[in-house]
Every structure is written in C-alpha cells, then in structure tokens.
Amino acid sequence: MTRRRTAALPTPVALLFLLPAATLFAVFVLYPMATALTYSLFSWRGTAQDAFVGLDNFVTLLTTEPYRSQLPRAFAHNALLFAGAMVVQNSVGLLLAYALHKRERLRRLFQVLYTMPYLVSPLVVGYLWSLLLSPLFGPVNAVLRAVGLESVAQPWLGDPDTALWVVVLVTAWQWVGFPLLVYGAALGSLDPTMEEAAMLDGATSRQRFWHVTLPMLLPVIGTVSVLTFIFSMEAFPIPYALGGSNGSPAGATDVMSLLFYRTAFGSGASNAIGVSSAVAIVLFVVIVGVSVLFTRWFRRVERRLT
Amino acid sequence: MNRRTTLAAVTTALVTLTLAACAPSSGSPEPGAAAREGCDGEAVGLDVWSWRTEDVKTYEQIFDVFEEANPCTTVTFQAHLNTEYDQILRTGLTGSDGPDIAQVRSYGLLQPLVEGGNLEPLEDLVPALGDFDDALLDGARGREDGAVYGVPLASQTIQVYYNTAIFEEHGLEEPETWDDFIALNDTLLETDVTPLAVGARDGWFVPTVHDALTAAQYGGADFQQALRDGETDFTDPAYVDSVQTLKDLQKYMPEDVTGVAYTDAQVLFTSEQAAMFAGGSYEQAFFQEANPDLDLGVFQVPPPPGSALDHPVTAGYADGSWGLSATTEHPEEAETLLNWLATPEFGQLVADELKQFSPIPGVEFSDPLQQEMWDLYQENPAPYLLLVDYRYGDPVGTDLMGEAGQKLFLGDTSAEGAAQIIQDGLSAWWTPGE
Numbered sequence: 052m053t054r055r056r057t058a059a060l061p062t063p064v065a066l067l068f069l070l071p072a073a074t075l076f077a078v079f080v081l082y083p084m085a086t087a088l089t090y091s092l093f094s095w096r097g098t099a100q101d102a103f104v105g106l107d108n109f110v111t112l113l114t115t116e117p118y119r120s121q122l123p124r125a126f127a128h129n130a131l132l133f134a135g136a137m138v139v140q141n142s143v144g145l146l147l148a149y150a151l152h153k154r155e156r157l158r159r160l161f162q163v164l165y166t167m168p169y170l171v172s173p174l175v176v177g178y179l180w181s182l183l184l185s186p187l188f189g190p191v192n193a194v195l196r197a198v199g200l201e202s203v204a205q206p207w208l209g210d211p212d213t214a215l216w217v218v219v220l221v222t223a224w225q226w227v228g229f230p231l232l233v234y235g236a237a238l239g240s241l242d243p244t245m246e247e248a249a250m251l252d253g254a255t256s257r258q259r260f261w262h263v264t265l266p267m268l269l270p271v272i273g274t275v276s277v278l279t280f281i282f283s284m285e286a287f288p289i290p291y292a293l294g295g296s297n298g299s300p301a302g303a304t305d306v307m308s309l310l311f312y313r314t315a316f317g318s319g320a321s322n323a324i325g326v327s328s329a330v331a332i333v334l335f336v337v338i339v340g341v342s343v344l345f346t347r348w349f350r351r352v353e354r355r356l357t
Numbered sequence: 358m359n360r361r362t363t364l365a366a367v368t369t370a371l372v373t374l375t376l377a378a379c380a381p382s383s384g385s386p387e388p389g390a391a392a393r394e395g396c397d398g399e400a401v402g403l404d405v406w407s408w409r410t411e412d413v414k415t416y417e418q419i420f421d422v423f424e425e426a427n428p429c430t431t432v433t434f435q436a437h438l439n440t441e442y443d444q445i446l447r448t449g450l451t452g453s454d455g456p457d458i459a460q461v462r463s464y465g466l467l468q469p470l471v472e473g474g475n476l477e478p479l480e481d482l483v484p485a486l487g488d489f490d491d492a493l494l495d496g497a498r499g500r501e502d503g504a505v506y507g508v509p510l511a512s513q514t515i516q517v518y519y520n521t522a523i524f525e526e527h528g529l530e531e532p533e534t535w536d537d538f539i540a541l542n543d544t545l546l547e548t549d550v551t552p553l554a555v556g557a558r559d560g561w562f563v564p565t566v567h568d569a570l571t572a573a574q575y576g577g578a579d580f581q582q583a584l585r586d587g588e589t590d591f592t593d594p595a596y597v598d599s600v601q602t603l604k605d606l607q608k609y610m611p612e613d614v615t616g617v618a619y620t621d622a623q624v625l626f627t628s629e630q631a632a633m634f635a636g637g638s639y640e641q642a643f644f645q646e647a648n649p650d651l652d653l654g655v656f657q658v659p660p661p662p663g664s665a666l667d668h669p670v671t672a673g674y675a676d677g678s679w680g681l682s683a684t685t686e687h688p689e690e691a692e693t694l695l696n697w698l699a700t701p702e703f704g705q706l707v708a709d710e711l712k713q714f715s716p717i718p719g720v721e722f723s724d725p726l727q728q729e730m731w732d733l734y735q736e737n738p739a740p741y742l743l744l745v746d747y748r749y750g751d752p753v754g755t756d757l758m759g760e761a762g763q764k765l766f767l768g769d770t771s772a773e774g775a776a777q778i779i780q781d782g783l784s785a786w787w788t789p790g791e
Contacts, residue, residue, distance in 0.1 A: 096472040096473060097468060097469030097470060097471065097472030097473035097475075098447045098450070098451055098469055098470065098472075098473030098475060099472065099473040099474060115785060116781070116782070116784075116785040117751065117752045117782060117785060181618065184616075185616070185617070185618060185621050186611075186612065186613045186616040186617060187611060187617055187621050187624075187625060188621060188624065205616075206612075206613030206615065206616025206617075207616065208558060208616050209557075209558055209613050209614070209615035209616020209617065209767075210613075210615070210616065210767075211767070211769075294558075295558075295559055295560060295561075297560040297561075297756050297759055297760060299558050299559065299560050299615070299759070299763060300557075300558065300615045300616075300763045300767065301615075301760050301763040301764045301767065301769065302760055313751075313752075313756070314751060316443060316444070317751075317753065317756070318465070318748070318750065318751035318752065318753055319464065319465020319466055319467075319468050319469075319748045319749045319750060319751075319753065320749075320750045320751040320786065321468065321469070321472055321750075323469065323751065326751070
C-alpha cells in the first residue's frame with residue numbers, strides 16, 4: 052500500500068502558513084466566543100461581574116417573562132424567514148440560473164443585474180423599502196391605486212399579517228443573486244453528455260430538469276440551504292430597518308438578533324449582560340446543531356441517490 | 358456536501374457569537390496637557406466624552422470659556438456615535454483610557470454604570486445640585502442607594518405643536534377645554550389636512566403621543582406617586598380611560614397609523630399636510646430646519662371630563678447628565694469642572710448655543726417658543742411616566758406601551774387589554790409599592 056501524497060506542502064511549512072490566520076481566528080473569534088460563554092454563566096451587576104450562577108441565566112430565559120414568550124416567538128419568526136427564503140429566494144434563484152444557463156450572451160448581464168443589490172448595505176436596502184412601502188408617501192401603494200388595484204394596496208409594514216412576509220421578500224430581493232451565482236456555477240460544471248443522453252432517449256425538457264439536472268445539483272442545494280439557514284437565523288439589519296428594535300408592528304417581525312439586541316442594550320436590567328449572553332449562546336447552539344444535523348441528513352440522501 | 362461545508366457553517370455561526378462579547382476599544386490619546394499662559398501650577402488634561410457628535414464644535418467653544426478661567430486645565434471633548442456610545446463608555450470606564458467626565462444616560466440606562474461602580478456619587482462634591490428640581494434629579498439617581506450620579510445636562514418636555522397658519526386658515530384657536538380640542542379636530546377632519554400627525558410604526562413614539570394627549574387624564578405625577586406607593590397599578594380605571602382616549606383619537610390620525618413611520622409623521626407635519634404633532638421639545642430644531650417657513654405654536658391638551666386632574670399638564674423628563682468617572686486620575690480638577698457644569702453660566706451657554714433645555718435654575722431661553730414650552734412645564738409638570746420610572750428592568754415600560762398601543766390601533770386589543778399588557782409585562786420585575 053502506498054501512502055498518497057495529499058498535501059502540496061510539507062506539514063511544518065503548511066502550519067507556518069496557517070499560523071497568522073489561526074492567530075487572528077483565535078483572538079477575534081474563539082476568545083470572544085469563550086468570553087460570551089463565561090459571561091452567560093455569571094450574574095452581573097451592570098458592568099461588574101458578580102457571582103457564578105451556572106445555568107441560571109438559561110433557566111431565566113426559558114422560565115421567566117418576557118423571555119419565556121419572546122424567545123419562542125422570535126425563533127418561530129426566524130424559522131419562517133428560513134422557510135420563506137427557501138421557497139422564494141432559492142427556488143427563484145435556481146429557476147433564474149437554469150433559465151440563464153444556456154443563454155451565453157445574456158447570462159453575464161443578468162448575473163450582474165441580479166447581484167447588484169448585494170453591493171448595498173442591508174440596512175440601506177431595508178430603509179429604502181420602508182420608504183417605498185410607506186402608506187402615506189410610498190410609491191408602491193400609489194402605483195397599485197393608479198392601476199386600479201386599490202384593494203391590494205396595504206399598510207404593508209403596519210399589518211402583523213404582512214410585515215414578516217415583507218421582510219422575507221425584501222431579503223430575497225437583496226440576496227437572490229447568491230443562489231443564482233452558486234447554481235449558475237454548478238450548472239456550468241455539470242457534464243453535458245448526461246443531458247444529451249437523456250434527450251436522445253426522448254426525455255422532455257421538464258423531465259430532463261427534474262430527473263437529470265436537479266439530482267446532480269443536490270450537493271450544491273444542500274450547501275445553499277445550510278448557508279441560507281445560517282443567514283436567516285442571524286437576520287438583523289433588514290428586520291431592524293423595517294420594524295425597529297421591537298419588531299413592529301406588535302412584535303410581528305421580532306427575531307432572535309433583535310431580542311439579543313434589546314436584552315443587551317435596550318433595558319435597564321441589572322443582569323442584562325448575563326441574560327443577553329445566554330441568548331447568544333442559545334442562538335449559537337441552535338445554528339451549529341441544526342447545521343450539523345442537516346448536513347449529515349443531506350449527505351445520507353445524496354449517498355442514496357448515487 | 359462535504360466536511361468543508363460543515364466547517365464553513367460552524368465558522369460562520371461562531372462569528373455570530375462574537376457579537377455578544379465584542380468589546381470595542383477606544384484609543385483615546387492622552388490630551389496635550391501643555392501649560393498655557395497664566396498657569397503657574399501643574400498642567401492637567403481632562404477627557405470629556407459625549408454622544409453628541411453634532412455638537413463637537415459648540416462644546417469646544419463652551420469649554421474654552423472654562424479653560425480661560427482655569428488656565429492649568431485643558432479639556433478635550435470627544436464625541437462617539439450615539440448608537441455605539443453606551444458600549445464604548447462602559448468599556449472606557451472599566452478600562453484605563455476612559456474619560457474623566459462623561460455624558461451619561463438617564464433613569465434605567467444609567468443603572469449599569471452605577472451598579473458597576475463606574476461613577477462617583479456627587480452630592481458632596483457638587484453643592485449646587487441642591488438647587489435642582491427634584492423630579493429632574495431623579496434621572497441621575499442610582500436606583501438602589503438614591504444618590505445622585507450626574508449633573509443634569511438637559512431635559513425634554515412633551516406637548517402638542519400646531520401649525521399656526523393652518524389654524525388661522527380655518528379660524529381655530531388653541532383649545533381651552535376638551536370639547537374645544539375635539540371640535541377643532543372635527544373641523545380639520547373635514548378639510549384635506551390630517552389633524553394629528555402620528556406614526557405608530559415606531560413603537561417608542563406611541564408612549565410619547567399617549568402622554569402628550571392624556572397625561573392629565575390619568576393623573577400625571579399623582580398617578581406616579583400612587584404607583585410608587587403601591588396604591589394602584591396600570592389596570593387602574595383612570596389609566597385604562599386614558600388608553601381609550603388614545604384609541605378614540607385614532608380617527609384624527611393618518612389612516613393605517615401602525616404602518617406610518619415616525620419620520621413620515623414628521624414629514625406630514627413639516628410639509629403642512631398635518632395640523633398638529635404630539636411630540637418632544639427635541640423636535641423643534643428639526644421642524645424649523647426642515648421647513649423654515651413653518652410657523653409653530655404649542656399647547657397642552659386640556660383633560661377630558663372625568664379626568665383625574667382638572668388642569669392640563671406637560672410631561673417632561675431628564676435627558677442625560679454629566680457623570681464623574683470613579684477611576685479619574687485628576688479628581689480635583691474634574692470636581693472643579695463638574696461644579697462649573699452646574700453653574701447658570703454653563704446652562705445659559707447650553708440654552709443659547711445648543712438650543713437645549715438646561716435644567717439649571719436661572720437659565721432663560723431666547724427663543725419664545727422654547728421659553729413657552731419650558732414655562733408650560735414649570736407651571737404644571739408631569740413625569741413622562743413610562744420612561745421615568747419604568748425602564749429599570751426588562752421589558753421596559755415604553756416598549757410595552759409601544760406594542761400594546763400598536764395592538765390597540767390595529768383593533769387587536771381593547772384599552773383594558775392594552776393596560777393589562779403593560780401591567781403584565783412590568784410585573785416581570787416591578788411590584789407596585791416597591
């Protein structure tokens with residue numbers, strides 16, 4: 052048995068090159084993370100660390116108001132943001148990528164156009180849309196009324212039934228370029244002979260998409276889904292711009308990051324640092340836990356297909 | 358899907374967590390403490406921090422006045438971004454390169470610094486504090502020990518602004534009674550202007566509007582005292598009535614008011630599409646800048662029949678004060694500066710140059726509208742209740758009123774229900790009488 056050479060560089064040299072990044076990672080990610088964990092295990096008196104309380108802050112989160120009702124509500128909203136992003140943003144992204152795949156000349160142009168909103172800060176995107184959707188001065192309702200769709204004109208951000216979906220759509224508007232680019236790249240790397248073979252066998256274009264192209268895209272769909280999950284759980288700037296730190300109206304757009312922000316910086320509670328750190332840890336555990344489970348499950352599905 | 362994706366996922370998630378423990382450091386250089394002309398002792402530099410980035414130049418001129426009288430002390434004024442200030446200040450006061458004197462928030466948001474032992478109690482150091490209005494000093498008190506931790510810098514009052522041109526056009530006058538107030542709203546409702554510019558999409562604005570319109574109905578300072586004494590809570594009929602009044606006045610506000618942003622309401626008023634705006638004294642500068650032709654008046658809303666009080670009131674609150682760092686290296690010089698910050702000389706500069714309500718006794722305001730707002734408050738003061746006493750825990754009273762008010766406007770709850778939301782929310786950390 053011969054040992055396969057797996058690395059381009061000898062190990063000591065590779066470690067040397069990894070060192071700077073690893074140091075930065077340790078100082079700016081691992082250290083603060085460990086600090087947040089320790090913060091959440093202590094009670095606080097303002098800025099002063101008080102006694103070690105073990106998991107008390109987590110118990111507080113789960114058993115006392117306002118956290119007991121706000122935490123599940125915020126999580127549910129994050130989950131809806133994820134579901135919405137999967138349905139709207141990723142499926143539209145995939146369709147657009149597929150539509151552009153065989154159109155060499157248009158592809159570049161539209162890829163650039165669809166990714167443009169990327170370049171704008173999400174906070175700015177949020178404020179722009181909140182202006183566009185204003186029931187008093189917003190052009191969206193004005194246009195709807197002008198073309199006779201008065202019944203469709205809504206106080207989009209003022210109604211708890213529509214506000215969260217506005218957040219989903221605005222997020223999709225900004226990020227649809229992400230799945231578009233990833234799926235576009237994946238489509239470009241697929242072996243075209245597979246599709247040709249299916250075509251010769253008489254498969255319609257719909258059959259070719261569902262039974263040939265889509266299964267081959269599964270690994271990429273998995274990756275995009277996990278990243279979408281993480282982005283959705285971390286959503287902050289767009290919900291903040293559209294609904295403020297309380298998730299207006301009446302908490303309809305409240306998400307985990309807003310809850311964290313309010314708990315940490317918005318209250319006069321003595322133990323704000325302890326409880327807010329616990330919120331951060333819970334969010335972290337959920338993101339890592341679900342991401343790992345989802346990845347494993349997806350790998351199993353993939354194996355079954357291949 | 359490979360291991361690398363998992364790793365990427367975990368790494369990205371880790372970054373979230375850094376948010377929690379992110380400690381912004383601020384490298385404030387040691388101020389140039391060179392001895393100036395007229396100084397025969399040791400030169401000392403004092404660092405003063407603030408969240409008023411827009412006032413840096415003016416403050417530098419104001420502190421020039423102090424430096425002239427105290428040639429050995431150099432004041433370096435540093436402003437940090439308002440939204441990041443609290444974090445920067447907490448770090449600065451616990452570290453080694455923090456300020457000697459800093460602007461600190463009022464009421465609940467002051468407590469983390471007091472409890473952390475970052476500020477010095479001031480009553481013994483600044484004798485002039487004894488002359489301040491007691492209600493405004495409450496903004497600078499530690500909740501547990503009752504000591505004063507700041508020299509009040511500014512206060513805000515809440516009233517109704519009106520567009521005098523629109524009032525004249527329709528033959529309207531400042532209302533003397535509740536019926537007058539309703540009659541003028543009805544008159545305006547028949548015209549193409551919105552009577553009351555309100556934006557309820559921003560939750561924080563709802564309690565401001567509520568107190569501007571109904572503080573006298575629930576009893577203002579008397580109700581505050583009854584709550585403090587444990588004689589009642591927020592489900593009190595008088596308070597419920599005041600919430601009902603807010604709901605009754607909704608017909609004079611823009612349609613779909615929960616979809617209207619606070620800034621939309623400001624634009625509605627400054628573009629003369631609305632006749633009245635219930636808001637804080639801090640609006641005046643913006644209104645006049647946004648539309649210099651706007652002719653403004655202010656009034657207190659008369660209480661409806663059956664109110665707890667028989668006269669109108671103006672709600673007010675302390676908005677920031679000057680605190681002394683517990684770790685200052687120059688306590689004597691800092692004490693001298695703090696005492697100057699409590700003098701009418703400084704207060705007058707704040708009033709004239711910064712256009713703010715300095716609560717220092719003896720200060721006068723050159724702007725007639727500003728003077729009128731201040732006089733109305735002095736005659737019949739009331740607390741901006743939910744901000745003044747109910748921001749010492751989580752959830753804060755103003756947030757609760759924001760959410761309850763939005764539900765009220767949406768028709769998702771009644772006045773009783775809204776009052777119950779506030780009471781239930783506050784009971785997480787507050788018991789009447791404690």
